[in-house]
Amino acid sequence: xxxxxxxxxxxxxxxxxxxxxxxxxxxxxxxxxxxxxxxxxxxxxxxxxxxxxxxxxxxxxxxxxxxxxxxxxxxxxxxxxxxxxxxxxxxxxxxxxxxxxxxxxxxxxxxxxxxxxxxxxxxxxxxxxxxxxxxxxxxxxxxxxxxxxxxxxxxxxxxxxxxxxxxxxxxxxxxxxxxxxxxxxxxxxxxxxxxxxxxxxxxxxxxxxxxxxxxxxxxxxxxxxxxxxxxxxxxxxxxxxxxxxxxxxxxxxxxxxxxxxxxxxxxxxxxxxxxxxxxxxxxxxxxxxxxxxxxxxxxxxxxxxxxxxxxxxxxxxxxxxxxxxxxxxxxxxxxxxxxxxxxxxxxxxxxxxxxxxxxxxxxxxxxxxxxxxxxxxxxxxxxxxxxxxxxxxxxxxxxxxxxxxxxxxxxxxxxxxxxxxxxxxxxx
Amino acid sequence: xxxxxxxxxxxxxxxxxxxxxxxxxxxxxxxxxxxxxxxxxxxxxxxxxxxxxxxxxxxxxxxxxxxxxxxxxxxxxxxxxxxxxxxxxxxxxxxxxxxxxxxxxxxxxxxxxxxxxxxxxxxxxxxxxxxxxxxxxxxxxxxxxxxxxxxxxxxxxxxxxxxxxxxxxxxxxxxxxxxxxxxxxxxxxxxxxxxxxxxxxxx
Numbered sequence: 333x334x335x336x337x338x339x340x341x342x343x344x345x346x347x348x349x350x351x352x353x354x355x356x357x358x359x360x361x362x363x364x365x366x367x368x369x370x371x372x373x374x375x376x377x378x379x380x381x382x383x384x385x386x387x388x389x390x391x392x393x394x395x396x397x398x399x400x401x402x403x404x405x406x407x408x409x410x411x412x413x414x415x416x417x418x419x420x421x422x423x424x425x426x427x428x429x430x431x432x433x434x435x436x437x438x439x440x441x442x443x444x445x446x447x448x449x450x451x452x453x454x455x456x457x458x459x460x461x462x463x464x465x466x467x468x469x470x471x472x473x474x475x476x477x478x479x480x481x482x483x484x485x486x487x488x489x490x491x492x493x494x495x496x497x498x499x500x501x502x503x504x505x506x507x508x509x510x511x512x513x514x515x516x517x518x519x520x521x522x523x524x525x526x527x528x529x530x531x532x533x534x535x536x537x538x539x540x541x542x543x544x545x546x547x548x549x550x551x552x553x554x555x556x557x558x559x560x561x562x563x564x565x566x567x568x569x570x571x572x573x574x575x576x577x578x579x580x581x582x583x584x585x586x587x588x589x590x591x592x593x594x595x596x597x598x599x600x601x602x603x604x605x606x607x608x609x610x611x612x613x614x615x616x617x618x619x620x621x622x623x624x625x626x627x628x629x630x631x632x633x634x635x636x637x638x639x640x641x642x643x644x645x646x647x648x649x650x651x652x653x654x655x656x657x658x659x660x661x662x663x664x665x666x667x668x669x670x671x672x673x674x675x676x677x678x679x680x681x682x683x684x685x686x687x688x689x690x691x692x693x694x695x696x697x698x699x700x701x702x703x704x705x706x707x708x709x710x711x712x713x714x715x716x717x718x719x720x721x722x723x724x725x726x727x728x729x730x731x732x733x734x735x736x737x738x739x740x741x742x743x744x745x746x747x748x749x750x751x752x753x754x755x756x757x758x759x760x
Numbered sequence: 761x762x763x764x765x766x767x768x769x770x771x772x773x774x775x776x777x778x779x780x781x782x783x784x785x786x787x788x789x790x791x792x793x794x795x796x797x798x799x800x801x802x803x804x805x806x807x808x809x810x811x812x813x814x815x816x817x818x819x820x821x822x823x824x825x826x827x828x829x830x831x832x833x834x835x836x837x838x839x840x841x842x843x844x845x846x847x848x849x850x851x852x853x854x855x856x857x858x859x860x861x862x863x864x865x866x867x868x869x870x871x872x873x874x875x876x877x878x879x880x881x882x883x884x885x886x887x888x889x890x891x892x893x894x895x896x897x898x899x900x901x902x903x904x905x906x907x908x909x910x911x912x913x914x915x916x917x918x919x920x921x922x923x924x925x926x927x928x929x930x931x932x933x934x935x936x937x938x939x940x941x942x943x944x945x946x947x948x949x950x951x952x953x954x955x956x957x958x959x960x961x962x963x
Binding site: 341345346347348349405414415416417418419420422423424427428448454455456457458459461462465491492493494495496497498499510511512513514515516531572573574575576580581582612616646648650654658659662663666669670672 | 895
């Protein structure tokens with residue numbers, strides 16, 4: 333297993349979060365190296381690495397950095413609002429190796445010529461926030477943050493900001509509104525944050541995992557990073573395995589293995605040797621896969637071609653005892669709860685879908701509900717295609733459609749039998 | 761305004777942002793610590809500190825689930841029932857906690873010891889089913905352990921809620937190795953974060 337992000341926490345479980353351990357294992361040497369380079373040269377290495385955003389959008393980070401408008405002030409914002417059901421990778425990176433993130437922030441801010449960076453961490457993650465705050469304070473004390481970092485003339489301040497419990501703030505423009513002290517409602521794009529972001533100033537928003545890779549990229553060079561993994565899915569990636577799986581947890585893997593290898597070899601297969609019914613390949617927003625896809629490759633492009641996405645890297649495995657309607661209901665309930673309410677199709681549609689799934693699961697479904705599920709879904713995401721068409725400002729609404737299209741494509745008979753039998757056929 | 765608004769901590773929070781409006785969310789946590797929850801007075805104080813109207817602060821506070829608009833028990837028990845926890849029995853854990861604490865989902869017990877809520881994903885899916893007490897995490901909680909945890913909270917009344925301690929006593933499967941033990945925990949049913957004054961040193 334290639335370990336770019338997790339080697340320190342695996343080798344030194346008792347103190348991988350401290351500055352002493354971080355420095356003893358080569359930490360902050362990449363920063364020294366970067367500060368001896370020009371900001372443009374640092375940016376070039378990130379571009380060469382071909383690393384794509386690990387928050388789920390998978391946009392090439394180096395390319396996005398190139399969009400940053402050339403005015404001051406400008407900001408770097410780290411998205412640690414990890415809330416996509418099934419995802420817990422950033423939590424581990426924040427708790428177990430916060431200095432790796434802090435070093436990545438300093439190097440990235442240097443490349444982007446930002447004097448202020450924010451780390452937005454979800455409110456339900458006080459422990460990860462404490463660890464990052466401690467790392468930031470240690471870095472200040474060591475002269476690695478603040479004025480004139482290591483005598484380079486470059487200065488940077490970092491503020492750790494806690495969210496208030498809202499999934500939507502993981503969407504970058506909602507996050508920026510939240511950070512400005514407003515409701516976490518997504519903004520219409522364009523303008524993109526790189527042009528008008530925080531306080532309408534140029535802003536780069538990157539995921540925790542993306543920025544945690546930056547020290548390695550600078551130490552080893554962008555070319556070394558892009559030499560790992562298949563085209564379009566370079567480097568390693570954190571996958572969160574959960575659900576009906578023997579060895580749940582985070583695994584840093586190189587993309588390009590098969591799903592069978594990921595679920596059965598790495599994940600240990602299904603508890604009780606039960607049969608695999610379906611899995612979510614990339615967080616609750618992603619359309620589901622069924623066992624005929626087990627020998628597909630785990631890459632961005634292969635998953636996209638099969639009509640889904642790797643998203644946030646969350647793989648949720650479900651065995652043959654799982655009711656497809658109940659699972660879909662639980663996911664749609666999530667999106668209905670987390671809808672910010674700005675756009676009618678999402679605000680009204682997600683809760684309508686949720687209510688329909690609830691009554692189907694509880695035996696009160698009507699025959700017309702099967703068509704109505706798809707009809708309402710089609711009004712949120714016209715054509716029900718992938719990637720989804722949008723009637724909304726952000727992708728949250730269309731995400732709630734994924735479980736509906738999944739159960740109607742793969743388990744339509746099971747959904748229908750809930751209605752005809754007036755009960756859940758899997759309820760024992 | 762009460763004295764909390766002139767606290768050095770508040771000055772530091774206001775100084776951490778280029779625009780003081782950005783301090784609304786941290787200050788709402790600090791104000792909740794002072795007033796118990798986001799009361800009208802809490803929101804009025806935050807409005808004065810940030811130069812906003814009370815309505816603007818209320819619109820922010822009401823958007824986020826962690827700013828409570830009613831009094832919360834000494835121990836806020838949040839049970840994840842999102843997809844990964846549901847698959848691993850989160851619903852049974854919620855039922856056990858409601859029963860043992862005699863507090864229905866969404867309510868606060870008589871006497872104000874417990875508040876119980878089901879919550880959406882808390883990022884502990886590898887350690888499902890997961891529970892938070894005052895936002896401090898316990899992973900791999902079975903219904904019987906959840907009941908024991910409620911009794912332990914009721915009988916022991918810890919001043920500081922520590923995740924590591926609860927995990928050791930009542931937890932099981934974790935999302936990952938937690939690493940070194942923490943001595944900081946939650947003083948109140950608010951996220952325990954030192955810059956907001958809501959974290960405390962435990963045993």
